[in-house]
Amino acid sequence: MHADQRCVLTGTHFINGDAACCEGALAAGARFAAGYPITPSTEIVERFAARAPKVGGLFIQMEDELASSIAIQGMVWAGQKSFTVTSGPGYSLMMEHIGLAAISETPCVFVDVQRGGPSTGLPTLPAQGDMMQARFGSHGDYVTIALCPNSPQECFDLAVKSFNLAEQYRVPVMFMMDECVGHMTEKVVIPKADDIALFPRRHASKPPGEFTLFEPGPDLVPEMAHAGEGYKVYVTGLTHDKRGYPVLNADAQRELITRLFEKIRRASDELTMVEAEGLEDADVVVVSYGITSRVAQRAIQMARDKGLKVGKLRLICVWPFPEKLIRELASKVKALVMPELNMGQVVLELERCAGGQCQVISVPHPGGTVHKPAEILEAIERGAR
């Protein structure tokens, strides 16, 4: 299945990451967004509100982020691809319904253009402080997928990918941008609609009388039926059986929650999305994600100019974390260095997976701007000693 030509702005553009994200969502087939505009994500929905009606889509400015994050799920069960967009304080408000999307296996995308926090923090300046929230923010046990773009081009490409992964695995996908990539303007090449592959909705292959709403497929992902098609569509936040009916006991809980984890665990190789370079003979590998990966690249160049053997591992998909890859890497190098625009979040996972096989050096930064390459270089030099 390919993108609908009417919605794809094929060509070469000079646009910012927020605009590119909106175009990615449209190309991916999103026809509904609900949101409560907040800096630095506002441009995404502003553009969607202008563009969507021309292609049969709709944007609703809701009363708040709780309403936004539930409205999109209603629209998904009515048959449309949907997303919401927010930042910092709004993302916190959405946590409740991210859990609902997880337990009800509602494919949708939450875009968080990260800004400095906690609370209202730094509305117009970048951070990567919501990374743990993207993984663990809602109560209870669940898993999500989180992607981190490092350029406006990737805001387009990975927005499309986010919708595809949401449909494929039926999970809420966290699209973790930051103020810097959201507001930076660069060249963005949007391909022809025919060259944008889309993962179609896994729609019920059986007629209404024979279909069970949450019957897992071979990859543990159930097919979906929409409201109004004659199927029984009982969707709840309560622990449920294969029919979707609430069953409030430990057995039902074990069966459901185990499957939600297992469907993503089985896909861990496919979800290991990284950009790697020079890992073969590296003494030190800089592991980074999002905007920080670009500054890290500069530091890596500086370190190589000094004769150090430094590799690059950029995490495009941060959650699920590429455990296997990190375990293998940690057994071969002296040190892993992780700069991030927070006081040390994803580095905790890096440390866990490295399991003491090598040194793990955190390069924290409270946000507001990006690292100075020299700060990362200093950590690389420390690791190489």
Added chain:
Amino acid sequence: MLKELRIAGFGGQGVILAAHIIGRAASIHEGGYATMTQNYGPEARGGAASAALVVSDQPVLYPYAVSPDILVALSQEAYSRFVGEVKEGGMLLVEEDLVPLDQKAQHLKVYGIPATRIAEELGKKMVLNVVMVGFFCAITRVLSREAVVAAVTDAVPERFRQLNLSAFDRGFQYGVDLLAKGAVTEENSVAVPQESEV
């Protein structure tokens, strides 16, 4: 080649569009790379507007302009606020009717143009930003004239295209004439015009 630029002025002068045209020219029509950032903080309100560009023949890694090689100042406030961060020996392009210089510009190569007056002669004050883009193109030679003309053509609505291309030409020609008057002796070094010298 990596150049950091800042274009600054007050709201309504079209500084963001000017930066957009230059970034577009560099990254789309010249085949290089450009990253544009803007100030979004409360300091960006109240009439001030500014955009920064990093232009390079390699992918841009560090996104912000730290110490610009070139400052284009369209207002006195923009000049005062940003002149201090310009690299030693860097270039300063000013709207000479609006920016009175002081000793802070002494270590810079300064080029002035009455961009607003030229735009008014063309019948639309609003094209002063594109006059400035033409001037920038002629003076700095960071980008080819063809690339910038193509970017102007893309970036403005069709009904204003001819006006903007004329604005570009006037600014460009003013820059060429200024360089001719300034008697270039060394590569990349140009005499500072008397009228805007400190």
